[in-house]
Amino acid sequence: MIKNIDYSNLNFDLFETTYKKILKKPNKDILLILFELKEFENKNKGKDFESLIIKFIHHKDKEIRLFTTKYIEKSTDLAVLRIIKKIIEEEKEKIIRYEAIRILGNWISSYSYKNNKKYEIEKLLNFGLSYISQTSDKEDKNNMLKSLSYIDSEKIEKIIIDKYNSNDEADKLCSIISMGNNGKNKWISLIEELLEHDNYQIRSSSCISLGLIGDEEHLDQIKELLDDEELDTQKAAVLGISKIGGNYAKEVLEKLKFSTEPEIQELSEKMILELKQEEELDSTDVPEEKLEDTLNKEKDDSQNSEFDEYDAGKIEGWGTLYTDGTSFIAPDAIDTDIDDPIKSLSDYEKPIEQPDIDD
Numbered sequence: 609m610i611k612n613i614d615y616s617n618l619n620f621d622l623f624e625t626t627y628k629k630i631l632k633k634p635n636k637d638i639l640l641i642l643f644e645l646k647e648f649e650n651k652n653k654g655k656d657f658e659s660l661i662i663k664f665i666h667h668k669d670k671e672i673r674l675f676t677t678k679y680i681e682k683s684t685d686l687a688v689l690r691i692i693k694k695i696i697e698e699e700k701e702k703i704i705r706y707e708a709i710r711i712l713g714n715w716i717s718s719y720s721y722k723n724n725k726k727y728e729i730e731k732l733l734n735f736g737l738s739y740i741s742q743t744s745d746k747e748d749k750n751n752m753l754k755s756l757s758y759i760d761s762e763k764i765e766k767i768i769i770d771k772y773n774s775n776d777e778a779d780k781l782c783s784i785i786s787m788g789n790n791g792k793n794k795w796i797s798l799i800e801e802l803l804e805h806d807n808y809q810i811r812s813s814s815c816i817s818l819g820l821i822g823d824e825e826h827l828d829q830i831k832e833l834l835d836d837e838e839l840d841t842q843k844a845a846v847l848g849i850s851k852i853g854g855n856y857a858k859e860v861l862e863k864l865k866f867s868t869e870p871e872i873q874e875l876s877e878k879m880i881l882e883l884k885q886e887e888e889l890d891s892t893d894v895p896e897e898k899l900e901d902t903l904n905k906e907k908d909d910s911q912n913s914e915f916d917e918y919d920a921g922k923i924e925g926w927g928t929l930y931t932d933g934t935s936f937i938a939p940d941a942i943d944t945d946i947d948d949p950i951k952s953l954s955d956y957e958k959p960i961e962q963p964d965i966d967d
Contacts, residue, residue, distance in 0.1 A: 615648045623660040635669045642675055670701045677707045689715055706751055713755030720758040733759050750782035757786035777807050788817030796821055803829060812844035819848030827856055843875055850879035858883055
């Protein structure tokens, strides 16, 4: 812990003075303090330093800006979404823009699952399309398309098709990832055509996208890539098989415990465990009639009992709320290695739910 900063007693009222104190330190010390603040949050339920850490989002040092941008990934504060959009538009460092665009995709993915978010989705779609048309950076264009691809839009589908038909492998890779995000069955035949592509990254992404969209009948196609010459593609095949799930998928994954690749053994064991956990959750579903009886009983009980004040800390597991209304969501660390195609599979992850957009 950095001298003169007591994290245990640090609260919202002290954030501004603490920020000014930290700001006077060398950049390497500032980074260390930010890291310690995040770790302290993770280890101490009820501690929330988001309002302090976010003050460094526009720091002159790019490493500090990068850390802070990654930190706010799991924030549910609407103000953070505005900050993310500003970073995308104004940030000069490509790696920071990449993180901001990826986080924007998390928000879009969350809204895409809700029927009452059409207005918000339209605003984000227009923002993203405008950025694609204005930026000269090709990677940024592709990254933005991947973030927008969760949206059901003819404009997005047209761009995906154009990228797919491109001779540029980066464009083709972007289209395959976008198809997986988009989730429509009409993409399956196009994805299948690229399972044997010469570029292992395209083969890998095709495994994942087919796993997201396909079903059990596509398992054998993905299974063939378990013998791919590239370990990364083998790992993608394991992930693709697990995303389809079912008994046959489990059988295939079980056999991988005899793989000669330790990473394949480890990954397959992890995926089997996740599939079993999902099955256990499914098996504990309450029958509809029993659920209705339970809800009716709870309704009767609530009508016959005195009003109890809503305790967000007890019910939601937040601990207690600060007087300023801040919550205690502590963002997890994320991998800084975005060059590895398998580690970059966070493109496909469904993020946490986000609040409404009102700006």
